Amino acid sequence: MPDIQFAPAPDDKQVLEIGSDLTPRFDANGLVTAVATDADTGDVLMLAHMNAEALALSIETGIAHYWSRSRKQLWKKGETSGNFQKIAEMRVDCDQDAVWIKVRPQGDRAACHTGRRSCFYRSVHLNEVGTAELQTDPITES
């Protein structure tokens, strides 16, 4: 178990928004949203979730930990693949229900379970008949 314990979020919105205490506003499932970007390229790699344990372990170890909603368990990313994410910086948003981590991917650097560098490998375009279609963008291909 991690050492860090989080105090409950304050009722005072000002304290929440400008204070220096990390008091995450976990949702009804005990989760905050986490967005991971590549610390060097700026690309968004993945969106995932952290419970209190995953967030505390991420801060304490400097390695990204998430909560897997599908497997319902703590998920140290890279534990089986070796593609750990070293955290270069962590930020929290105004109302403390989301964190942004800038990471340096290890191993083969895949963030996506499909093997790609980023989960966001398709761009959205409005085509001539007015429907939205996807194009796989080579920039974020592995």
Add this chain to the structure above:
Amino acid sequence: MPDIQFAPAPDDKQVLEIGSDLTPRFDANGLVTAVATDADTGDVLMLAHMNAEALALSIETGIAHYWSRSRKQLWKKGETSGNFQKIAEMRVDCDQDAVWIKVRPQGDRAACHTGRRSCFYRSVHLNEVGTAELQTDPITES
């Protein structure tokens, strides 16, 4: 009402992940998560949500539309402040439950309701006594 209609997400995971159809996997509340980054600096500006209407309008108009969970209404960001977000690019993730938009903020360029350029204006640090504390980072100050 927007013209774009989204087909239901396919049961076939392969089709969902490598297909060229945008078939968003809206959650139980009818929402996908949206992360907005600054198209020029790469900074994460905000995390929010889109329902089908907000997503369709974002694609059709090139201006970011969200669903306000607190106000329970469509939210064309900048409608009152003038801080519209022009979408330079939209991407969708592997399982189509999240979108990443690269935007060019208009007006005074604030994404955060506190007036700051980004909602992520505080970084998280582990201090000497092993607790997590926040520092306001001047880089993303308005």
